Structure formats: structure tokens, C-alpha cells
Amino acid sequence: MAFDTLQEFFAMGGHAPYVWSAWGLTAALLLGCVLHARAERRQLLRQLERRVRREGRLAADPARATPIQHDSGGYTNDA
Amino acid sequence: MSATDGSLSGGDMSVGHVEPQGGLTVAFCATLKRDLVLMLRRRSEVMNPLVFFAIVITLFPIGISPDPQLLAAIAPGLLWVAALLAALLSLDSLFRADYDDGSLEQLLLTPQPLALLTLAKVAVHWLLTGLPLALMAPLLGIMLALPAGSYLVLALSLALGTASLSLIGAIGAALTVGLSRGGVLLSLLVLPLYIPVLIFGAGAVQAAILGDGIMAHLAILGALLSLALCLAPWAIAASLRISING
Amino acid sequence: MWAFINKLRSPKWFYAISARLQPWFWAAALLLIGTGTIWGLAFAPADYQQGNSFRIIYVHVPAAFLAQSIFVSMAITGLVFMVWKIKICDMAAAMMAPLGAAMTFIALFSGAVWGVPTWGTWWMWDARLTSMLILLFLYLGVIALRGAFTSRDSASRAASVLAMVGVINIPIIKYSVDWWYTLHQPATFTITGRAAMPMEMWAPLLIMVLGFYSFFIALTLTRVRSEILRRESNKHWVRELAGETR
Numbered sequence: 396m397a398f399d400t401l402q403e404f405f406a407m408g409g410h411a412p413y414v415w416s417a418w419g420l421t422a423a424l425l426l427g428c429v430l431h432a433r434a435e436r437r438q439l440l441r442q443l444e445r446r447v448r449r450e451g452r453l454a455a456d457p458a459r460a461t462p463i464q465h466d467s468g469g470y471t472n473d474a
Numbered sequence: 475m476s477a478t479d480g481s482l483s484g485g486d487m488s489v490g491h492v493e494p495q496g497g498l499t500v501a502f503c504a505t506l507k508r509d510l511v512l513m514l515r516r517r518s519e520v521m522n523p524l525v526f527f528a529i530v531i532t533l534f535p536i537g538i539s540p541d542p543q544l545l546a547a548i549a550p551g552l553l554w555v556a557a558l559l560a561a562l563l564s565l566d567s568l569f570r571a572d573y574d575d576g577s578l579e580q581l582l583l584t585p586q587p588l589a590l591l592t593l594a595k596v597a598v599h600w601l602l603t604g605l606p607l608a609l610m611a612p613l614l615g616i617m618l619a620l621p622a623g624s625y626l627v628l629a630l631s632l633a634l635g636t637a638s639l640s641l642i643g644a645i646g647a648a649l650t651v652g653l654s655r656g657g658v659l660l661s662l663l664v665l666p667l668y669i670p671v672l673i674f675g676a677g678a679v680q681a682a683i684l685g686d687g688i689m690a691h692l693a694i695l696g697a698l699l700s701l702a703l704c705l706a707p708w709a710i711a712a713s714l715r716i717s718i719n720g
Numbered sequence: 721m722w723a724f725i726n727k728l729r730s731p732k733w734f735y736a737i738s739a740r741l742q743p744w745f746w747a748a749a750l751l752l753i754g755t756g757t758i759w760g761l762a763f764a765p766a767d768y769q770q771g772n773s774f775r776i777i778y779v780h781v782p783a784a785f786l787a788q789s790i791f792v793s794m795a796i797t798g799l800v801f802m803v804w805k806i807k808i809c810d811m812a813a814a815m816m817a818p819l820g821a822a823m824t825f826i827a828l829f830s831g832a833v834w835g836v837p838t839w840g841t842w843w844m845w846d847a848r849l850t851s852m853l854i855l856l857f858l859y860l861g862v863i864a865l866r867g868a869f870t871s872r873d874s875a876s877r878a879a880s881v882l883a884m885v886g887v888i889n890i891p892i893i894k895y896s897v898d899w900w901y902t903l904h905q906p907a908t909f910t911i912t913g914r915a916a917m918p919m920e921m922w923a924p925l926l927i928m929v930l931g932f933y934s935f936f937i938a939l940t941l942t943r944v945r946s947e948i949l950r951r952e953s954n955k956h957w958v959r960e961l962a963g964e965t966r
Contacts, residue, residue, distance in 0.1 A: 396763055407772040407773070408766060408772040413833045413837055414773060414776055418757075418775075418779055420830070421779040421830065424822050424826055425753075425935065436946045439949045439950055444962045645882075645885055649878050659865065662857070663865060666861065667885070673899070698892070713881055716881065717878075
């Protein structure tokens with residue numbers, strides 16, 4: 396252990412602003428990459444699932460197919 | 475694409491006359507001649523980079539200071555950066571006109587290797603941009619109080635360096651020729667690649683002022699040029715294919 | 721080798737195999753970066769010259785390594801994409817570029833911040849920082865070029881060509897900048913001392929470097945999987961997949 400107390404650890408021997416800003420930016424960017432990748436994947440899966448469900452419904456009930464194609468508002472809300 | 479049928483009636487009379495069995499040398503010379511003729515007909519386009527060069531050089535003493543000592547210290551870098559930007563300015567039009575009237579597609583369809591034909595186009599670009607810039611630079615050097623004895627090196631380093639700049643820049647021009655707003659993007663792509671040439675070009679002039687040996691710098695500029703000569707034509711040809719077919 | 725390349729042609733195969741691989745890389749990244757952080761921040765001894773500001777090395781160096789490696793990976797995947805038309809490779813190249821730019825930015829930022837206690841200024845035209853800055857511009861160029869095309873195939877091929885041109889230029893830029901720096905600046909304090917580091921100092925550094933590489937592989941795998949879903953959303957197997965997750 397290079398530091399005796401927790402306060403010394405945060406002070407970084409007077410270099411706190413430099414050390415913590417460099418580490419902070421790195422942590423923020425890495426975390427941002429992970430969160431972005433996760434959100435991206437979830438959104439794509441949701442879109443895909445919605446699309447498959449919509450097409451399944453259209454295939455099951457072709458009579459409803461024609462009006463819905465013109466009026467796209469119908470299915471986006473209930474998903 | 476738009477003008478496959480109209481291109482032969484356009485400006486490329488020399489290519490049209492060459493028979494296919496003419497071979498590589500004939501095709502190369504024909505492209506060279508055609509581009510030279512076309513460019514010489516658009517004199518303002520040839521003049522613009524030179525005027526730009528002169529104006530930019532005029533801006534620096536106004537913006538910084540008319541003090542000859544200060545100007546002399548930064549003159550090699552200023553002249554090189556301004557010449558580099560002037561050469562960059564003219565890059566966008568390197569393939570643009572040929573792309574618009576469809577003759578670029580004809581160039582792609584020729585049986586000769588495209589890389590060598592693009593080399594002819596780049597050579598014309600250098601002859602009408604890089605070389606005049608190099609010849610004009612000593613004149614502007616006088617205005618920036620560039621120390622005597624470095625004028626020849628300035629012209630020589632610019633002549634060697636702008637050839638590399640034309641080759642590297644043509645890759646960027648070929649990549650962006652199909653894009654409607656390619657101009658700004660072109661400079662973003664090309665400028666980072668210009669840095670080694672700038673370092674050794676300006677370094678040569680600096681060395682001449684300090685009285686050091688200049689042959690090392692010029693040799694490296696020559697090495698960069700020969701490397702660019704070997705590799706750039708293939709990249710230009712590949713990029714043109716992407717821009718045309720995509 | 722050939723069998724592997726042929727397997728890479730199938731996004732479905734890659735989707736399945738990457739599903740098995742990615743947890744391992746994520747776990748390795750978490751473990752290594754976690755260990756390296758605690759070790760580097762709390763346990764490694766302070767540098768006798770720079771004190772605790774030296775702890776910036778544990779993010780600066782891994783980020784700088786990764787920034788360069790990612791550009792090379794982009795060029796290699798671009799080459800494979802151009803030669804064998806393997807879509808996975810292009811997806812990987814597209815997904816890597818933003819991470820590479822982010823790593824370059826981290827290296828630049830941490831280098832600049834590190835400069836305050838060591839050099840007393842935020843920015844120094846140090847050879848490494850300057851080449852990192854140029855690398856950032858190269859990344860931005862590749863990302864911008866890919867975004868400028870409307871057709872995905874042209875965008876992919878143009879970005880591949882530019883990445884390859886860039887990777888040939890990176891060593892040239894690096895050496896010319898090094899040369900330029902030694903000419904203009906008599907060697908001052910180099911940011912990463914080449915002197916032998918004690919084991920307690922370099923072990924966490926090695927762990928951090930490995931952790932960053934694992935992070936890069938894990939993130940690329942995850943994002944390529946998303947990209948497969950995006951680009952192949954019309955394929956039957958992707959539809960079935962979406963049905964299963966319901």
C-alpha cells in the first residue's frame with residue numbers, strides 16, 4: 396500500500412486534479428462505450444422483435460393488412 | 475451513371491483518336507496531353523492556387539508583424555504551409571470535371587492499367603500547380619526576408635515535395651469525387667498525410683539557412699516521393715473504382 | 721486458415737461463436753482492469769521523480785497502445801474485406817473506429833494532464849503527443865469518410881482504402897515527427913521514462929494493457945453482433961432469433 400490513510404489516497408500527494416481527471420475521463424469513456432453497446436443491442440433486438448411480431452400478425456390476418464400498411468400509427472403504440 | 479454516351483463529344487478529343495492497339499505509352503501520353511490541353515484552356519483555374527499562395531503569404535506580415543527578423547525566422551514554415559494549402563485547394567478539381575462529364579468512366583474502361591493513366595493526371599496536376607508554386611516561392615521568400623542562399627533549396631524542396639503532395643492528395647480526391655460536398659472532407663483526409671512532407675520540406679529550407687547539409691532532407695523528400703510513386707497510383711485507381719461504381 | 725476464412729463468410733456462424741467467446745473477454749477485461757486499477761492507484765509505489773502524478777501512466781500507455789493497434793486492426797480487416805469480400809471484417813472495422821478515436825483522445829487528454837505537473841504546461845509539442853494528435857485526425861477522417869457515402873458498400877470500401885493508406889503512413893509520420901522534435905527541442909523530460917521500472921510499477925501496467933486489449937476485443941465482438949442484427953435483419957435466421965428472444 397503506497398498510502399497510509401484514505402485521505403492521502405485521494406490527495407495523491409498534491410497531484411489529485413491530474414490523476415483523478417485522467418482516470419475519471421478514462422473510466423467515463425470506457426463505461427460510456429459499454430452502455431452504448433448495450434443500449435444499441437437492446438434497441439436492435441426490440442426493433443427486430445416488433446417487426447417479426449407485426450409481420451406474423453399480418454400473415455395471420457391478411458384482411459387487416461391493407462389498411463394498416465397505409466396507416467402506420469396503429470401498431471407502434473401497443474408494442 | 476449520367477453521361478456515358480455524351481463523353482466522347484466532350485473535351486477528350488485526344489483519347490477518342492487513339493486506337494486501342496496504341497499501347498501503354500500512347501495511352502499515357504494521350505491522357506497527359508489531353509489533361510494539359512484542358513487545363514491550359516481553363517487558365518483561371520491554374521492561376522487560382524498561385525494567387526491564393528501570394529495572398530496567404532501577404533496575410534502573415536499583416537497578421538503577425540512586419541519585423542524582418544521575426545519574418546525571416548518563420549519564413550520557411552510559412553512558405554511551406556501556404557504552398558501546401560494552395561496545392562490542396564486545387565485538388566478537388568483534379569477529377570471533378572472528368573467525373574461530371576463522364577470521361578472518368580471512359581478512363582476506367584480503357585484496357586490500359588488505370589493506375590498508370592491516373593499517374594498521367596497527377597503529373598499534369600503537379601506540372602500546373604506544384605511546379606509553378608515552387609518557382610513562385612522564392613519571389614515570396616524575398617518579401618518575407620528569407621535569408622539569402624536558401625532560395626534555390628526552397629524551390630527545389632517545394633518541387634520535390636509538391637509531387638508527393640499531388641500523389642497523396644489524389645488519393646483523397648479520388649475517394650471524395652463522388653460526394654457532393656467532398657471539399658472539406660478532402661482536406662480532413664489529406665492534411666494529416668501531408669505532415670511528413672511538410673516536416674522534411676520546411677526542414678530542408680531551415681537547414682539551408684543554418685548552413686547545415688541539405689542533401690539529407692532532399693534525399694528523404696526524394697524517398698517519400700518514390701514511395702508515393704510506387705504505392706499511390708494503385709490507391710488512386712482503387713479509389714476511383716469505388717467512387718464510380720458505388 | 722482457409723477453412724477459417726470461409727467460416728468467417730457466414731455471419732450466422734460468427735454470431736454463434738462470438739456468443740460463446742464474448743463473456744470470457746468481458747470477464748477478463750473486468751478482472752484485469754479492476755486488478756490493474758487497484759494495484760496501480762493504491763499499491764504501486766510513487767515515482768521518485770514525479771510522485772503520484774506518475775499513476776496516469778496506467779491509463780495513458782494502455783490507451784496509446786490500443787489507439788495504434790486499433791488503427792492497424794482496421795487496416796487489416798479492411799484489407800481482408802477488400803480481398804475476400806468478408807462482411808464481418810467490414811463490420812468489425814466500422815465498429816472499431818469510434819473506440820480507436822476514443823482511445824486516442826484518452827491518450828491525448830491524459831498526456832496533456834500529465835504535462836502540467838511534469839512540464840508545467842497543458843500542451844507541449846512533444847513527439848508522442850503530436851503523433852497521437854495526428855492519429856486522432858486520421859481516425860476522424862476514416863469515420864467522416866464512412867459517414868459521407870450513402871451506399872454502404874462504397875462507404876466500406878472507401879474506408880478500407882483510407883485505413884490502409886493511413887497505416888502505411890503512420891510509421892512515416894511517427895518517424896518524421898520524432899525527427900522533427902529532436903531537431904527543434906533538445907531532449908527534455910520524456911513522458912514515459914525508459915529507465916528500468918521496478919516490478920511493482922510495471923506489473924500493473926502490463927495488467928492494464930492486457931485489460932484494455934480484452935476490453936477492445938469484447939466490445940468489438942458485442943458491437944459486431946449488434947451490427948449483424950442491423951445489416952442482416954432480412955435474413956431468416958435473424959428473424960428466428962428475434963422470435964426466440966420473445
